[in-house]
Every structure is written in C-alpha cells, then in structure tokens.
Amino acid sequence: MAKIPFIDLAAQQEKIRPELDRRIQSVLKHGQYIMGPEVAELEEKLAAYTGVGQCITVSSGTEALLISLMALGVGPGDEVITTPFTFVSTGEVIALLGATPVFVDIEPDTCNMDAARIEAKITSCTRAIIPVSLYGQPADMDEINAVAARHGNIPVIEDAAQSFGASYKGGKSCNLSTIGCTSFFPSKPLGCYGDGGAIFTSDPTLAQACREIRVHGQSKRYVHTRIGVGGRMDTLQCAIVLAKLHQFDWEIARRLEIGATYNRLMDEHRIERVRQRNDRTSVFAQYTVLVERRDEAQERLNMAGIPTAVHYPVPLHLQPVFEPLGLKAGSFPVAEAAARRVMSLPMHPYLTAATLEQIVTVVREAVA
Numbered sequence: 001m002a003k004i005p006f007i008d009l010a011a012q013q014e015k016i017r018p019e020l021d022r023r024i025q026s027v028l029k030h031g032q033y034i035m036g037p038e039v040a041e042l043e044e045k046l047a048a049y050t051g052v053g054q055c056i057t058v059s060s061g062t063e064a065l066l067i068s069l070m071a072l073g074v075g076p077g078d079e080v081i082t083t084p085f086t087f088v089s090t091g092e093v094i095a096l097l098g099a100t101p102v103f104v105d106i107e108p109d110t111c112n113m114d115a116a117r118i119e120a121k122i123t124s125c126t127r128a129i130i131p132v133s134l135y136g137q138p139a140d141m142d143e144i145n146a147v148a149a150r151h152g153n154i155p156v157i158e159d160a161a162q163s164f165g166a167s168y169k170g171g172k173s174c175n176l177s178t179i180g181c182t183s184f185f186p187s188k189p190l191g192c193y194g195d196g197g198a199i200f201t202s203d204p205t206l207a208q209a210c211r212e213i214r215v216h217g218q219s220k221r222y223v224h225t226r227i228g229v230g231g232r233m234d235t236l237q238c239a240i241v242l243a244k245l246h247q248f249d250w251e252i253a254r255r256l257e258i259g260a261t262y263n264r265l266m267d268e269h270r271i272e273r274v275r276q277r278n279d280r281t282s283v284f285a286q287y288t289v290l291v292e293r294r295d296e297a298q299e300r301l302n303m304a305g306i307p308t309a310v311h312y313p314v315p316l317h318l319q320p321v322f323e324p325l326g327l328k329a330g331s332f333p334v335a336e337a338a339a340r341r342v343m344s345l346p347m348h349p350y351l352t353a354a355t356l357e358q359i360v361t362v363v364r365e366a367v368a
C-alpha cells in the first residue's frame with residue numbers, strides 16, 4: 001500500500017495556490033516584512049472570526065503563552081495550574097518565568113484537564129490556570145472559569161494551540177476565558193509555513209500589555225516601559241494564514257465529517273478512542289485512539305504504510321526537566337495511563353472515505 005500522509009499540506013497548497021501566490025507576491029512587492037499590513041489584516045479577521053475584542057499575532061504558540069503570562073505579571077513564587085498531559089511548552093513557559101507549574105490530572109475519556117480536581121490545587125500563590133484544549137477539543141471551560149471565579153477571578157488562559165476553529169457551548173475556542181492562545185505551526189488546523197501564533201483577549205489592558213511585550217516592552221518607538229521579548233509574527237507568515245482563511249470553514253467541516261466517520265468505524269470495531277462531548281466540537285487536530293501494546297500496533301501500521309504519532313508519550317511531571325518538582329510516577333495516574341496508550345492516526349481535510357476505511361481495517365487488525 002502506498003504511504004498515506006499523516007497530514008496533507010501539499011493537497012491544501014494545490015487548492016489555495018492562486019490566493020497563496022497572490023498574497024506572497026504582494027508582500028514581496030511592498031517589502032514590509034516586519035509588521036506589514038497583512039499583520040493587522042490577519043489580527044482583525046481572526047478577532048472577528050472568534051468574536052474576541054483583540055487578536056495579537058506572535059512568533060509561535062509558545063510565545064503566545066509566555067507573553068500572556070508576562071502580561072498577567074506571573075513571576076517567581078507564583079503558581080500556575082495546568083495539565084501534565086500536553087506539549088512541553090505549556091509547562092515550560094511557567095517555569096521560564098520562575099513560577100511553579102502545578103499539575104492537575106485529566107479526564108480519562110477526553111484527556112483534557114479534569115475541572116473537578118482544580119479546586120484542591122488552588123493556593124494563595126495561584127496566579128493563573130492554563131487548561132489545554134487537547135487534540136482540538138476545548139476543555140470544560142465553563143467549569144474551569146467557575147472555579148477561577150470562586151477564587152477571586154484567577155485568570156484563565158486557554159492553550160488553544162490545537163483547537164483554533166473549535167467551539168464550546170456556541171463560543172469559539174480562544175473566546176472562552178480571560179485569554180486564548182493558539183499556534184500556527186504548519187501541522188495545526190490553521191497553520192502557516194513556519195512558526196506563528198496568536199493571543200486573543202477582550203481585556204484592553206491585557207491586550208496592550210501583550211502588544212508591548214511582543215516588541216521588547218516598547219510603548220512608543222525606543223521607549224521601553226517593561227521587559228519584553230522579540231515575539232512578532234512575520235508579515236509573510238500572516239499572508240499565508242490569510243490565504244488559508246477563505247477555506248478554513250470548509251476544512252473544519254471536512255474535519256468534523258472525517259472525525260465522525262472515524263468515530264463510527266472505531267465504535268463498530270470496538271476500538272477505544274478519545275471521546276468528544278456533545279456540548280462542544282473538536283477540530284480533530286489529532287484523531288487519537290487508545291491501544292495496548294502500542295509499539296507493536298505502530299509497527300504493524302507502519303508496515304502497512306499508515307503513519308502514527310504519540311501525543312504525548314511522557315507526561316510533563318515525569319520529564320527530566322521537571323524532576324526538581326519532585327513528582328513521582330503515580331502522581332497523575334490518568335495522564336500516565338493515557339501516555340502509555342494514546343496513538344494518533346492520519347487526520348486532515350483531504351482524507352477520502354476509502355482511505356479511512358483502509359486505515360480502520362488495519363488498525364483493527366493491529367490492535368486485535
């Protein structure tokens with residue numbers, strides 16, 4: 001069998017080629033490679049898309065999280081509550097500012113942070129909560145916001161790196177809490193051709209702080225009023241996202257169809273999978289099943305030309321870099337079990353029904 005792509009950026013590129021070429025040529029012509037007009041255009045369009053007051057584009061999803069925490073004034077001695085079952089960035093930015101990541105275990109069915117476990121972790125040092133909308137499905141944001149509100153309105157930052165375009169109870173991901181942060185890493189549901197990201201907030205003071213921090217804490221040209229970073233998103237990358245925006249809704253609709261078909265086939269074959277809740281839609285940044293003897297299953301799928309990935313094999317509390325936190329194996333049993341069993345399959349808007357059937361047939365044999 002010919003190898004099936006895990007994601008298919010080439011098919012997408014073919015579909016958007018005229019708009020892509022037009023957008024890139026336009027940037028080359030005006031030559032404003034940093035903070036050119038496409039930056040503001042993208043920010044306006046993304047703010048309108050999500051319904052959030054302001055969008056601030058930045059150089060990556062990681063930088064979006066870092067700048068957001070800096071805007072909230074998080075620093076040494078502070079604690080930030082998050083999930084251990086995420087990409088390293090989520091915990092890394094907390095530690096980078098000298099604050100302590102405080103982990104909360106996940107729900108076994110969605111693999112998102114378990115809102116019911118947050119309250120027990122709140123202390124007088126808690127400065128923020130960062131739920132991650134993993135695999136493209138928003139976490140239980142109402143419950144998380146309610147806990148935060150009960151404890152003096154702790155700011156909630158949604159790490160929506162994987163969930164741009166998803167929704168929760170009618171609201172768009174990135175518009176579900178104090179701040180939303182996303183990533184335009186090429187493989188994300190809305191990706192550019194390099195690194196990129198965005199911060200969303202309807203709080204004008206926080207938005208202004210993020211804009212200043214993005215450019216070395218600059219409030220006016222050569223006036224630096226706070227410590228910042230070099231965190232702008234390139235004009236060219238903004239132009240590429242703009243070229244993809246026209247068909248983003250179509251791509252989301254395809255992702256939903258493919259996710260639903262995958263779900264139906266997995267259920268028919270009794271293959272355990274990450275579940276989606278009825279009150280939200282996932283953009284299926286990943287389509288993820290839960291298997292035993294994962295290495296063997298991956299090997300069999302690989303031999304049949306089906307690539308797989310593991311998001312994520314080691315929960316953050318067991319990463320060497322977080323050893324100083326002193327959290328041993330067994331501290332977060334649900335996340336640890338998920339890390340042993342999750343396996344993501346090819347997922348992109350250009351998958352055909354026949355390929356899906358093919359994949360599921362081989363998965364069934366591989367996990368039998």
Ligand SMILES: Cc1ncc(COP(=O)(O)O)c(C=O)c1O
Pocket residue numbers: 060061062063086087089090132159161162183184185195196197
């Ligand atoms: C959950 C999560 N948070 C943060 C990031 C960081 O995004 P970036 O790679 O754009 O820095 C990612 C990217 O993989 C992610 O999946």
